[in-house]
Amino acid sequence: MAQHEHVRVAVIGSGFGGLGAAVRLRREGITDFVVLERADSVGGTWRDNSYPGCACDVPSHLYSFSFAPNPEWPRTFSGQEHIRAYLEHVADTFGLRPHLRLGHEVTLMRWDREELRWAIETADGASFTADFVVSATGPLSDPKTPDIPGLADFPGKVFHSARWDHDADLTGKRVAVIGTGASAIQIVPAIQPKVAGLALFQRTPPWVMPRMDRKISGAERRLHRALPVTGAARRGLLWGIRELQVSAFTKHPGELGLVERIAKANMAKAIKDPALRAKLTPSYRIGCKRILLSSTYYPALAEPNVDVITSGLAEVRGSTLVASDGTETEVDAIIFGTGFHVTDMPIAERVVGAEGITLAESWKDGMQALRGASAAGFPNFMTVIGPNTGLGNSSMVLMIESQLNYMADYLRQLNVLGGRVALDARTSAVGAWDRRIQARMKRTVWNTGGCNSWYLDANGRNTTVWPGTTAEFRKVTRSVDLSEYEVVRIPKRAAAPAKAVAEEVVG
Numbered sequence: 308m309a310q311h312e313h314v315r316v317a318v319i320g321s322g323f324g325g326l327g328a329a330v331r332l333r334r335e336g337i338t339d340f341v342v343l344e345r346a347d348s349v350g351g352t353w354r355d356n357s358y359p360g361c362a363c364d365v366p367s368h369l370y371s372f373s374f375a376p377n378p379e380w381p382r383t384f385s386g387q388e389h390i391r392a393y394l395e396h397v398a399d400t401f402g403l404r405p406h407l408r409l410g411h412e413v414t415l416m417r418w419d420r421e422e423l424r425w426a427i428e429t430a431d432g433a434s435f436t437a438d439f440v441v442s443a444t445g446p447l448s449d450p451k452t453p454d455i456p457g458l459a460d461f462p463g464k465v466f467h468s469a470r471w472d473h474d475a476d477l478t479g480k481r482v483a484v485i486g487t488g489a490s491a492i493q494i495v496p497a498i499q500p501k502v503a504g505l506a507l508f509q510r511t512p513p514w515v516m517p518r519m520d521r522k523i524s525g526a527e528r529r530l531h532r533a534l535p536v537t538g539a540a541r542r543g544l545l546w547g548i549r550e551l552q553v554s555a556f557t558k559h560p561g562e563l564g565l566v567e568r569i570a571k572a573n574m575a576k577a578i579k580d581p582a583l584r585a586k587l588t589p590s591y592r593i594g595c596k597r598i599l600l601s602s603t604y605y606p607a608l609a610e611p612n613v614d615v616i617t618s619g620l621a622e623v624r625g626s627t628l629v630a631s632d633g634t635e636t637e638v639d640a641i642i643f644g645t646g647f648h649v650t651d652m653p654i655a656e657r658v659v660g661a662e663g664i665t666l667a668e669s670w671k672d673g674m675q676a677l678r679g680a681s682a683a684g685f686p687n688f689m690t691v692i693g694p695n696t697g698l699g700n701s702s703m704v705l706m707i708e709s710q711l712n713y714m715a716d717y718l719r720q721l722n723v724l725g726g727r728v729a730l731d732a733r734t735s736a737v738g739a740w741d742r743r744i745q746a747r748m749k750r751t752v753w754n755t756g757g758c759n760s761w762y763l764d765a766n767g768r769n770t771t772v773w774p775g776t777t778a779e780f781r782k783v784t785r786s787v788d789l790s791e792y793e794v795v796r797i798p799k800r801a802a803a804p805a806k807a808v809a810e811e812v813v814g
């Protein structure tokens with residue numbers, strides 16, 4: 308028989324966002340909740356991205372939960388397997404296992420106006436109802452692969468960086484890597500030494516800064532273990548440095564000139580061939596697209612078995628890849644490092660709000676949500692890492708923890724209001740928030756730097772990045788301002804029969 312459960316809170320996803328929400332709920336004394344996760348284990352990004360070379364690009368002591376410091380980080384920028392293990396450890400340490408419902412892909416969430424709760428369906432036939440939903444499905448969790456003519460008939464292996472095919476042995480093979488984003492630049496140096504040939508399809512060159520990665524010594528780890536305050540100080544320093552960088556991105560992009568010079572020197576050190584250097588030199592301001600960190604990418608590109616094709620993949624003819632500029636390259640395998648559905652996140656198609664429309668329909672002119680969390684017409688529903696909460700230079704975990712403060716206060720306010728009530732963000736408040744963000748966006752490097760990035764949606768609006776410091780975001784998400792919400796109560800029509808039934812049962 309299909310399973311049905313009612314809970315106070317349903318959390319969707321078990322990455323940093325979902326697990327963080329679960330820890331916070333328990334800390335708030337709420338134990339009546341489930342975490343619905345489509346995969347068979349926790350970890351989100353750090354479970355799905357298992358490609359060679361995968362690691363964080365924000366130092367580990369900052370890219371981790373403030374409430375779960377890890378003195379054992381092995382490197383300044385730890386690898387995927389260590390971050391995944393850390394998240395598994397968080398699930399154990401904070402007693403989250405009983406709440407996890409793995410293998411439960413949410414296919415539909417519908418707001419029930421009569422009962423003031425969400426009805427949730429999952430792909431395996433289980434259903435849930437929840438008074439409150441925390442959607443933490445991740446902005447970078449659904450891989451995007453371009454629709455290339457002829458791709459279906461390619462005879463070799465084809466996969467996306469976030470769905471690495473570990474059965475594909477690339478040794479001695481001719482491999483194409485499509486894209487030059489954060490994942491591709493980690494993959495290229497990791498596979499270059501073992502492949503026969505590597506064709507890198509680059510539409511736009513990224514800016515790449517040196518990466519100060521090193522092993523964290525045993526002495527440092529012992530110190531952090533014995534004196535946790537030293538780990539906290541390290542984290543504080545890493546945070547502070549990044550906070551100071553923000554105004555260059557958001558207000559004074561001209562100041563980034565010095566950073567460009569460091570990035571150019573990083574390239575010049577490894578790339579001696581002026582023609583290749585020209586191919587790899589960006590024509591837009593640094594910071595406009597995400598600044599990438601690598602000290603091994605350029606050295607790998609300088610190797611004789613690598614060919615940089617300065618155009619996108621246009622067509623596949625058998626095992627021949629045809630670039631937009633007509634270049635033809637024969638390969639045995641294709642790896643797409645082409646990013647994710649960020650501004651068109653698939654979960655939005657599956658959420659039906661109070662007006663009977665999906666979140667995707669409500670966002671047809673671009674995503675917007677009050678304080679990155681609440682969309683109008685979607686009561687008692689919040690998104691973790693929602694619109695305009697992304698960062699160009701610091702740890703997303705800081706933003707997640709801010710949003711969890713907001714979640715905790717949202718639930719507290721619902722309790723204070725008592726009984727069966729819901730809070731629905733006012734259209735006017737969401738609009739005002741969005742206008743403020745978009746006005747600030749005009750001066751930022753993301754909007755003025757002369758590039759076209761995944762931060763911008765199909766209409767050219769930047770609906771992904773937060774145009775301020777993480778401290779400012781912490782402040783604006785500290786509590787829920789009730790004047791920004793409408794209090795929704797059970798409609799009288801529906802309340803009457805429910806009362807009659809209750810009286811009948813009691814009587």
Ligand SMILES: Cc1cc2nc3c(=O)[nH]c(=O)nc-3n(C[C@H](O)[C@H](O)[C@H](O)COP(=O)(O)OP(=O)(O)OC[C@H]3O[C@@H](n4cnc5c(N)ncnc54)[C@H](O)[C@@H]3O)c2cc1C
Binds near residue numbers: 322370702
């Ligand atoms: C390769 C890579 C490197 C990165 N490095 C950094 C970094 O160094 N620093 C940084 O700050 N950020 C980094 N990021 C961004 C990173 O995604 C965030 O920092 C963070 O991990 C996001 O956590 P999340 O929980 O919001 O989403 P995710 O980790 O993506 O988790 C979302 C979860 O939701 C599940 N899910 C999705 N849809 C459904 C559904 N319909 N039903 C049930 N479950 C569902 C997914 O399976 C997944 O487990 C990186 C991203 C990538 C891809």
